[in-house]
Amino acid sequence: xxxxxxxxxxxxxxxxxxxxxxxxxxxxxxxxxxxxxxxxxxxxxxxxxxxxxxxxxxxxxxxxxxxxxxxxxxxxxxxxxxxxxxxxxxxxxxxxxxxxxxxxxxxxxxxxxxxxxxxxxxxxxxxxxxxxxxxxxxxxxxxxxxxxxxxxxxxxxxxxxxxxxxxxxxxxxxxxxxxxxxxxxxxxxxxxxxxxxxxxxxxxxxxxxxxxxxxxxxxxxxxxxxxxxxxxxxxxxxxxxxxxxxxxxxxxxxxxxxxxxxxxxxxxxxxxxxxxxxxxx
Amino acid sequence: xxxxxxxxxxxxxxxxxxxxxxxxxxxxxxxxxxxxxxxxxxxxxxxxxxxxxxxxxxxxxxxxxxxxxxxxxxxxxxxxxxxxxxxxxxxxxxxxxxxxxxxxxxxxxxxxxxxxxxxxxxxxxxxxxxxxxxxxxxxxxxxxxxxxxxxxxxxxxxxxxxxxxxxxxxxxxxxxxxxxxxxxxxxxxxxxxxxxxxxxxxxxxxxxxxxxxxxxxxxxxxxxxxxxxxxxxxxxxxxxxxxxxx
Ligand SMILES: Nc1ncnc2c1ncn2[C@@H]1O[C@H](COP(=O)(O)OP(=O)(O)O)[C@@H](O)[C@H]1O
Ligand SMILES: [Mg+2]
Numbered sequence: 001x002x003x004x005x006x007x008x009x010x011x012x013x014x015x016x017x018x019x020x021x022x023x024x025x026x027x028x029x030x031x032x033x034x035x036x037x038x039x040x041x042x043x044x045x046x047x048x049x050x051x052x053x054x055x056x057x058x059x060x061x062x063x064x065x066x067x068x069x070x071x072x073x074x075x076x077x078x079x080x081x082x083x084x085x086x087x088x089x090x091x092x093x094x095x096x097x098x099x100x101x102x103x104x105x106x107x108x109x110x111x112x113x114x115x116x117x118x119x120x121x122x123x124x125x126x127x128x129x130x131x132x133x134x135x136x137x138x139x140x141x142x143x144x145x146x147x148x149x150x151x152x153x154x155x156x157x158x159x160x161x162x163x164x165x166x167x168x169x170x171x172x173x174x175x176x177x178x179x180x181x182x183x184x185x186x187x188x189x190x191x192x193x194x195x196x197x198x199x200x201x202x203x204x205x206x207x208x209x210x211x212x213x214x215x216x217x218x219x220x221x222x223x224x225x226x227x228x229x230x231x232x233x234x235x236x237x238x239x240x241x242x243x244x245x246x247x248x249x250x251x252x253x254x255x256x257x258x259x260x261x262x263x264x265x266x267x268x269x270x271x272x273x274x275x276x277x278x279x280x281x
Numbered sequence: 282x283x284x285x286x287x288x289x290x291x292x293x294x295x296x297x298x299x300x301x302x303x304x305x306x307x308x309x310x311x312x313x314x315x316x317x318x319x320x321x322x323x324x325x326x327x328x329x330x331x332x333x334x335x336x337x338x339x340x341x342x343x344x345x346x347x348x349x350x351x352x353x354x355x356x357x358x359x360x361x362x363x364x365x366x367x368x369x370x371x372x373x374x375x376x377x378x379x380x381x382x383x384x385x386x387x388x389x390x391x392x393x394x395x396x397x398x399x400x401x402x403x404x405x406x407x408x409x410x411x412x413x414x415x416x417x418x419x420x421x422x423x424x425x426x427x428x429x430x431x432x433x434x435x436x437x438x439x440x441x442x443x444x445x446x447x448x449x450x451x452x453x454x455x456x457x458x459x460x461x462x463x464x465x466x467x468x469x470x471x472x473x474x475x476x477x478x479x480x481x482x483x484x485x486x487x488x489x490x491x492x493x494x495x496x497x498x499x500x501x502x503x504x505x506x507x508x509x510x511x512x513x514x515x516x517x518x519x520x521x522x523x524x525x526x527x
Contacts, residue, residue, distance in 0.1 A: 195370070195372065196372060198370070199370055199372065199383065199384075200383075200387045201332075201359075202330070202359060202364050202370075203359060203360070203364075203383070203384035203387060203388060203431070203435075204356045204357065204358070204359035204360035204361075204362075204384075204388050204435075205356065205387040205388055206352070206353060206356045207352050207353075207356070209387060209388075209389070
């Protein structure tokens, strides 16, 4: 209890710097948090398209049904493939009519080719794997064309990669700044309390006892920074929800993890500087 | 209880501060550490409370050796030492009482015992009536008594005093010195660094004299021989002072 009040006294000596420390921790976690949100929402989007066809191969009109069945059996044995379906010309027409509604009359039997639809196993749906499966299917001579959602799959993955890199880079940069600022706060506090600390040493206070208030100070700042970041991320998420697309938010475990991350940063900032500065007292 | 064996201390820039220092202090003894300024008195005391380690030899205090003491052992040792300085080292923003209490609070002493211990220590140094005064409201002698009360709070087996009367006038010096004698009379060893030769001469305590970091005289080693003449002592102090100002 004494240590907590002492730690807060320490922060009171340098209120501006302390606030800056909290805010930079918050920025760091905010960057990580935004990246995390993008990542979990892309993950959710990918989960939702799980049941969508990944690869569609169009079959030439004159192809014997036996050849198609044999090919489907082959493709079904690819390790990446979960299921293979045949869509006849009639079924294709039927589907198109249903999807297009009022423009259904445009379609005539025979316009749409028959196709085989290939569903991939989960974990095998990244752009590279999809492309390699598509390329293998293309080698059948009776396959006219192979389509897969190359564009949007790639875009989604690229977005996730950008979010990852940007989030980690920004988060780490802010974390470094936060640690430096916390170190500077501690430096000021140690200097202001140099006499007190030297007397503590003389009368036999342990190193841990002397350090503890500084570590608690870092811990409190880290947790505050974590909470502040949570507010930032939550607001950002609300805004996106309101004006752009529906997104999901972190679950309780992830929020807890973020705040623990803040606490870790705060304590680390204290640890790296407290030893160095105490040695000079 | 305290033993220095062939101790040498060297500072990176100023060179040799101590060389070939060997002596022992027994339980309950009173020892003067004398010598001109810069002769190494403070350095020896620092080694005793393990604020620093010797470059050579061993400092052994109550079972703790400079050769292998851990930080925790040193902290524990200091709780059994009383340390007093020329400049008192009191916290200006705390009362006399709070300054004394500080030593107990930061070493995790049980709360229940603190009050009684603090008032006993202040009474022992004759300052019970000034418990709520701040250092700036106290005379130099009184401030030093507060510092001594703080040093006594954990019942030390030895009181280490570095020029405790260095900042005091004649009267306060006598008072503080008498207090140290009383403390010694009740069984606590006292090691006192001073260059006040009057104090040393007026009492009959053991005297260890340093010059340029060497032990040049120990009255316990040569109890029958007289003290070395005073003149060289004065001269070397003057010589040393000019050296320091260079
Ligand atoms: N922290 C230090 N760094 C470098 N030199 C020091 C330090 N402390 C003391 N010295 C040197 O060690 C010598 C002995 O100093 P000190 O023990 O303070 O003497 P005294 O207390 O007898 O006046 C002096 O030459 C002094 O300059
Ligand atoms: Mg000295």
